[in-house]
Amino acid sequence: MTVDRLLPSQDARDLIELTREIADKELARRADRHEREETYPSGLFPLLGEAGLLGLAYPEEYGGGGQPYEVYLQVIEELAARWASVAVAVSVHTLACFPVFTYGTDEQKSRWLPDMLAGRLIGGYSLSEPQAGSDAAALTCQAVKTDDGYRITGNKAWITHGGIADFYALFARTGSGSRGISCFLAPGTADGLTFGRPEEKMGLHAVPTTTAHYDGVLLDSSRLLGSEGEGLQIAFSALDSGRLGIAACAVGLAQAALDEAVTYAKERQTFGKRIIDHQGLGFLLADMAAAVDSARATYLDAARRRDAGLGYSRQASVAKLVATDAAMKVTTDAVQVFGGYGYTREFRVERYMREAKIMQIFEGTNQIQRLVISRHLAK
Structure with missing residues (x-):
C-alpha cells in the first residue's frame, strides 16, 4: 500500500x-x-x-x-x-x-x-565495544597522543558496514572518566585496522556487522572531531538523530508486514469467505494498522521538533521505543495472519519478524530508551 x-x-x-x-x-x-x-x-x-x-x-x-x-x-x-x-x-x-x-x-x-x-564515501559508526554497549562511558579503546596525532589501540564491536565502509566515526579514550572520550574520523583502509568475520545474525543479512581491531593505527591530528573529551557529548547528540532513523526503519518494516498480511487476508478464504472478513482476523489487522500509524506519528512529531530547533531527545527515545516495539508486534502478528505459511521462507513475513528484533536493541536498547525518558521526566 x-x-x-x-x-x-x-x-x-x-x-x-x-x-x-x-x-x-x-x-x-x-x-x-x-x-x-x-x-x-x-x-x-x-x-x-x-x-x-x-x-x-x-x-x-x-x-x-x-x-x-x-x-x-x-x-x-x-x-x-x-x-x-x-x-x-x-x-x-x-x-x-x-x-x-x-x-x-x-x-x-x-x-x-x-x-x-554524495555517496562517494560510505560511513560506519564505531561507538560500541565488546564489553561496552549501552554503557558508552566504559570504553577502553585508547587514543594516545603522538607528535603528529594519535595512536589508536583497541577493539570495537557491532559496526554496520564494518570492513566495507570508507570511514568510521570512531570513539576512543584520550583520558579518564566519562570526559576522557574523544571522536575521530578513521579511514577504513588505515594501516593496522582489521575487521573480524561478519556476525552470523538473525536478520539484516545483506549488510555485514563486524568487530574492528585497531593495532596502533596512526591518525593525524586533523582527524580529531571537536575537542578532546567531547566524545560522549558528540555520541549522544548524534544518537538522538540516529534513533529517529531507526524509528523510521521500524515503521517501514512494519508497514511492509501489514501490507503483506492484508493482501494475503483478502486472498485466502476459509469457511466460505475471505479471512479478512472474519472479525477475529479483521480486528487483528486493524490493531496492526493502528500500531503502524501511531508509530509513524511519534517519529514525525520528534522530527518536527528537531526541525523547529526545539529539544527532542525525550521524543526521539519515545519514537524509537514505540516504533520498534510496534514493528516487533506487527511483524509477529503478520506471521500469525499467514498461519503455517508464515513460518516458512516462502513468504517474507518470517524475515520481517527476524529483522524487527534487532531494532529493539541497536541505537540504545529499548530498556535504555525507558531510562532516558524517565530521566527526562525526573528533571
Whole structure:
C-alpha cells in the first residue's frame, strides 16, 4: 500500500516519488536474493548517493539535500518498506556524517562532507565495544597522543558496514572518566585496522556487522572531531538523530508486514469467505494498522521538533521505543495472519519478524530508551 503522506512542499513530494521509484526498481527486486544468500549489494549505495538520497538531512552548500528531518525520515521509511538492511545502513551513514557536520571545523567539513553526502564515501559508526554497549562511558579503546596525532589501540564491536565502509566515526579514550572520550574520523583502509568475520545474525543479512581491531593505527591530528573529551557529548547528540532513523526503519518494516498480511487476508478464504472478513482476523489487522500509524506519528512529531530547533531527545527515545516495539508486534502478528505459511521462507513475513528484533536493541536498547525518558521526566 502506498502511504498517503503529508509533506511540506512540492519538492518533498517529488523526492518521495523518486525514492519510491528507485526503491521499487533497485531495492525490492534484489532484497529477497541478497538476504537469502547473505551477499552484499555492490554498487547500490553509490547509486543511492548519485540520486541524492545519502545526504538529504544536510545543507546544500556541502552537497546535501537541504531537506527537513521529517522528509528525510519518510525517505528512510520508504526504503525500509522494500529492504530493511539498506535503510538501516543509510541511517547509519547519516549518523556517521553527523560528527563531521556538527563538530567539525570549516576545513574538515569542506574536506570530507561533499564526498560523504554524495555517496562517494560510505560511513560506519564505531561507538560500541565488546564489553561496552549501552554503557558508552566504559570504553577502553585508547587514543594516545603522538607528535603528529594519535595512536589508536583497541577493539570495537557491532559496526554496520564494518570492513566495507570508507570511514568510521570512531570513539576512543584520550583520558579518564566519562570526559576522557574523544571522536575521530578513521579511514577504513588505515594501516593496522582489521575487521573480524561478519556476525552470523538473525536478520539484516545483506549488510555485514563486524568487530574492528585497531593495532596502533596512526591518525593525524586533523582527524580529531571537536575537542578532546567531547566524545560522549558528540555520541549522544548524534544518537538522538540516529534513533529517529531507526524509528523510521521500524515503521517501514512494519508497514511492509501489514501490507503483506492484508493482501494475503483478502486472498485466502476459509469457511466460505475471505479471512479478512472474519472479525477475529479483521480486528487483528486493524490493531496492526493502528500500531503502524501511531508509530509513524511519534517519529514525525520528534522530527518536527528537531526541525523547529526545539529539544527532542525525550521524543526521539519515545519514537524509537514505540516504533520498534510496534514493528516487533506487527511483524509477529503478520506471521500469525499467514498461519503455517508464515513460518516458512516462502513468504517474507518470517524475515520481517527476524529483522524487527534487532531494532529493539541497536541505537540504545529499548530498556535504555525507558531510562532516558524517565530521566527526562525526573528533571
